[in-house]
């Protein structure tokens with residue numbers, strides 16, 4: 001997430017800025033726009049499908065963001081400190097898995113199984129919270 005917020009993920013437009021000769025800078029997943037960090041992680045139709053599932057899981061409406069910075073700063077409408085931290089873990093793990101999925105498609109031509117994506121996000125979020133939390137028992 002830190003790299004994404006600093007625009008340090010090696011998306012095609014960033015590689016192009018560094019002088020790497022590319023055939024195209026269009027999104028390799030949807031070909032609907034140029035591939036920026038914001039496009040790849042937030043607004044690509046493949047990412048947006050996942051974000052919609054995540055926001056629905058949390059009982060929220062549509063995804064109101066078009067860039068990674070606003071998404072990263074979202075507190076999930078949580079009223080408690082713990083709720084905000086958990087929502088942040090969800091956002092970060094989802095962003096990580098979207099980026100991982102993008103790379104699997106680009107480098108191995110493997111597609112993310114969208115129906116199981118939400119479950120994978122839930123498991124990854126739980127694993128990260130358990131490993132980072134100081135509480136002894138987390139359900």
Ligand SMILES: [Zn+2]
Pocket residue numbers: 027028029030031032033039040043044045046
């Ligand atoms: Zn795209």
